[in-house]
Amino acid sequence: MKSLILIALATVFSTGLYAQDKVKGFVYHDANNNGKKDAKETGIAKVAVSNGVQVTLTDEKGRYELPIGNDNGIFVIKPSGYRIPLNADNLPKFYYLHKPMGSPSTLEFKGVSPTGPLPKSVDFGLLPQKEADDYTALIFGDPQAYTAREMEFFEKGIIAEVAGIKDVAFGLSLGDLVGNDLNLHQPYIKAIKKVGLPWYNLIGNHDMNFDVKVDSLSDETYEANFGPANYAFNYGKVHYIILDDVLYPNPRIGKGYLGGFRKDQLDFVENDLKLVGKDQLIVLAFHIPLEHQNGNVFRPEDRQRLFDLLKDYPNTLSLSAHMHTQSQIFYGKKEGWSQEKPHHEYNAGTTSGDWYSGQLNEQGVPAATMRDGTPKGYAFIHFKGNQYVIDYKVAGKDKSYQIEVFHPKVVGQGKSTRAGIYANFFMGYRTDLVECRIGNGKWEKMSPANAADPAYLAELHPWDTSEELLAGRRPTNATDSPHLWRMSIATDLPIGTHVIEVRATDRYGRTHTQKSIYRIEKAKEL
Structure with a gap:
């Protein structure tokens, strides 16, 4: 009984x-x-x-x-x-x-x-708080430590620099919080805690459970450590939508991953936006950028539905990471965006840089410059109502360091040369105005250069030319930089030292400058 x-x-x-x-x-x-x-x-x-x-x-x-x-x-x-x-x-x-x-x-x-x-x-x-419409958020791309040692590099090279930072409302990491070993989620959380800010996270392709057969189960460990992979919140005049845009396994081939969204995720976005005022700035954050590259990277029909859901919101911004490069992406009518004003996606540089590669820098961590020449670092987004300005901060450098200038150190007077002056404007876009002058000479407009950053190549080549084995991991091969400019270097000036000055005007109307020097000597004949 x-x-x-x-x-x-x-x-x-x-x-x-x-x-x-x-x-x-x-x-x-x-x-x-x-x-x-x-x-x-x-x-x-x-x-x-x-x-x-x-x-x-x-x-x-x-x-x-x-x-x-x-x-x-x-x-x-x-x-x-x-x-x-x-x-x-x-x-x-x-x-x-x-x-x-x-x-x-x-x-x-x-x-x-x-x-x-x-x-x-x-x-x-909930607790009431004074919340200004004018505030700043701190953005991390891809911390992505694969080992406890790399987590130490993350703490020493990034966290130590921003720990206790003031006048920042909250932080957000754009996925790949760790590199496949999900046991490192907890050390990552303990590291982020030291920043001292409320911290939001999103899932990347290296935060997933790979031993599942359906995408809806790929975030189980992430959920245990961070909560839902899709959510939203408001701060000031900004509405944030955080999304998991990694489809795993790839629904086309049953393995690997593909950028995109499930129907239920886009249904959430649709239902959420019904309750959001058109005067708000909509910030979408996800890991893989929306650039679908002929559909091979991001599923185009998912991007199109997302764009359709945003068609009546005049103020929008997307945030992504994943690429371990940095770029400004603008989507217009050719890409399915229906508004006259293009949709801006900031594909952020990463805190792990080029996956903790390269030789140790003055901080005692790998230099890890990214293959487009962008040094590793993090971003600040300054919001004012429904408008924004983005700043990139190179780790370990003064905040004014926004341009890397590369050129010969010495040239022969009057000798023609194919060498040039290169300017890598880390937050630049090809339509930005970048200019250069020698000494107090006339400012000349530099031309966008579809090429690898020679400053990055100079970091890379020692790994292939050194007679002795270098410690660490060889950096990734260079890629053409989307924010590189070039002009010829003058050789018809007096013998002596000359100052090169580069200035770049960003999309927000601000001017950034960087100086360097080179020498002109009497030409030497063979």
Whole structure:
């Protein structure tokens, strides 16, 4: 008889566990900041909450209700003027994972443990905060440490430089938080904590579970460590949409990965945007850039639907990383963008640079200059209402270092030469104005150069010409730089030292300069 009762109870429990199809709860003002909705704490109306596809607004008492399955992340979309509580590692606690059965037990890296029955009420406490429309966010591309040693390089070369930074609202890493060893997610989290900011993350192709057969399960370990891979939040006049744009396995061939989105992800974007004002700046952040390159890198139909969803929003920006180079990408009508003003995607340089390659620099970490000549570093986005300005900061250098100038150190007076002056303007785009002058001479317009950065080649060649083995990893072969300019070098000046000055005007109307020197000597004949 006892065994029959136990079986009956188990059946009732199992039915309750797996038949739950609605999640309910409150978004409330957590006045005492204890993480619980106390009787006297009031709800907050008109706050968006999502199950990863549907999005709803709380009612006048702060209540919400959404459909739920057996594998959902329920999350609040932070409204402007409020802050999300942080955990001990400065990660925002904006979600509740509902996985009654947990992640598949066959995963190489641990996923989400079984979460048990759905709570009667899944509540999200928020805290009011003064939130200016004029603020700065800190952006990291691809920390991507493959080993504990590389995680040390990340900490020493990047984290130590920004630890305790002031006047920055929050940070965001654009995927590839680690390099395939998902056990390094926790050391990464401990490193990021030292920055001292609320920190948001997104998934990259090296943060995935590779031992799965469907894309919806490729983020199980990421979810366990960071929460939902697709979510949104507001800050000031900006609405952020964070997306997983790595399809794994590649749906075309069943292996590898492809840039793109599942239908449920784009349905989430559609439902989310219905509740976002047209006067807001929409910032989309994902790992793989939207450039589909004939569909071989990013699925074009997914990009097109995303562009269609954004057609009525005049202020937009996309953020990506992945490439370990840096570029400004503009999408116009030829690419399926319907507005007159092109859509700007900033494909950010990375904190790992060229995958921690090269010889040690003065910081004691690999120089890791990227193959387009961009030094490793990080970005600041300065927001003012629904407008923005992006700055790139080279790690270990003064913030004024925005241009690398390369040229011969000495030339023969009056001798013709095919050598030239090259300027790599790290945040540049081919339509930017880049000029050069010698001494107090006339400013001359430099021409975009579709070539490898010779300064990077100078770093690379010693690895192939040295008679002794160099420590570390050989940098990646150079690629043509999209932000390189050139002009001829003058040899018809007096013998002596001459100053080269380069100035570049960026897309925000600001001018950046860099100087260098070279010598003119009496020509030597053979």
